[in-house]
Amino acid sequence: MLTTSLGDGKIPLDVCLYNASGVHCTTQEELDQLDQCKYTGAVLTKSCTIEPRLGNDHPRYYDDVFGSINSNGLCNEGYQFYSSWKSKQQKKPYIISVAGPTVEDTCTIISECSNNAIFELNMSCPNIGKGSGNLAYDKEAFQEYLRKVTESMGNESLYGIKLPPFWFPEQFDQATEVINEFRPTFVTTCNSIPNGLLIGDHNKVAIQPHDGFGGIGGRYIKPVTLANVAQFKKRGLCSIVGCGGVSNGRDAFELLLVGADAVQIGTAAMSPTGLGVFKLVASQLRRQMKAFKCEKISDIYQLNK
Ligand code: DHB
Numbered sequence: 331m332l333t334t335s336l337g338d339g340k341i342p343l344d345v346c347l348y349n350a351s352g353v354h355c356t357t358q359e360e361l362d363q364l365d366q367c368k369y370t371g372a373v374l375t376k377s378c379t380i381e382p383r384l385g386n387d388h389p390r391y392y393d394d395v396f397g398s399i400n401s402n403g404l405c406n407e408g409y410q411f412y413s414s415w416k417s418k419q420q421k422k423p424y425i426i427s428v429a430g431p432t433v434e435d436t437c438t439i440i441s442e443c444s445n446n447a448i449f450e451l452n453m454s455c456p457n458i459g460k461g462s463g464n465l466a467y468d469k470e471a472f473q474e475y476l477r478k479v480t481e482s483m484g485n486e487s488l489y490g491i492k493l494p495p496f497w498f499p500e501q502f503d504q505a506t507e508v509i510n511e512f513r514p515t516f517v518t519t520c521n522s523i524p525n526g527l528l529i530g531d532h533n534k535v536a537i538q539p540h541d542g543f544g545g546i547g548g549r550y551i552k553p554v555t556l557a558n559v560a561q562f563k564k565r566g567l568c569s570i571v572g573c574g575g576v577s578n579g580r581d582a583f584e585l586l587l588v589g590a591d592a593v594q595i596g597t598a599a600m601s602p603t604g605l606g607v608f609k610l611v612a613s614q615l616r617r618q619m620k621a622f623k624c625e626k627i628s629d630i631y632q633l634n635k
Pocket residue numbers: 352377385400401402403404405429452454455456457521522545
């Protein structure tokens with residue numbers, strides 16, 4: 331019932347839910363746990379760089395009832411670790427998120443990973459000054475990045491692009507033009523809203539790096555995610571993975587209603603329930619589907635026609 335695929339069947343997913351990059355996907359143990367989780371359809375890694383990075387000083391992540399703020403600073407084990415991690419089950423697609431953060435580093439990482447790796451190109455990390463963070467807002471820079479990066483891939487490579495949130499119709503038109511030119515297998519929309527600010531109970535900014543500014547995720551951003559999925563769907567894009575603000579089955583159902591093919595969960599999987607959230611969301615999503623007489627994921631979008 332929850333089966334879906336990205337890229338017209340090229341990336342089959344037994345379950346339409348999986349983790350957002352950055353959440354429970356940095357270490358061997360975390361990836362192994364995602365691999366074993368029965369309620370996710372893919373394993374997606376932390377966005378990687380050439381060298382391992384410790385990331386920013388703590389506290390660098392904070393959440394409240396409405397969502398989260400982070401400025402983790404690309405803490406990761408380096409691309410070689412992610413390119414050599416092996417699924418013990420061999421059942422789910424394994425997707426390597428690539429941060430770069432420079433175009434040159436992204437090309438190096440891609441050309442060194444195996445030919446049949448699937449990539450999610452992170453063009454939207456809000457927590458690095460220069461690099462891929464806001465590239466997708468600039469048409470020429472976006473094209474140039476994808477031109478170079480796709481040249482370093484095999485012709486048959488499967489890849490997606492993790493987009494930042496867009497706001498205005500012209501931005502969606504412009505991004506769609508670039509995406510249609512390069513035809514990725516999927517886009518993931520969207521990354522956290524950059525440069526937000528949350529105040530903690532101690533009356534100070536909630537996280538330490540960058541004077542407290544960081545990427546906002548969780549329930550705060552669900553309307554933005556819904557709008558981004560809907561705007562791209564309207565423009566007839568490739569497969570769409572919705573990401574941002576999903577913490578229950580109804581949230582996932584709504585993203586599928588506006589045109590997502592699969593749904594990632596970030597902030598809600600950082601809660602004490604951890605990966606348990608996938609079981610909960612999967613069962614609530616099944617219940618929603620039964621209530622609205624949907625037998626398969628693609629029936630949900632039809633309800634909104
Ligand atoms: C980080 C945050 C992001 O939103 C992202 O897409 C990649 C990395 C980070 O700060 O580690």
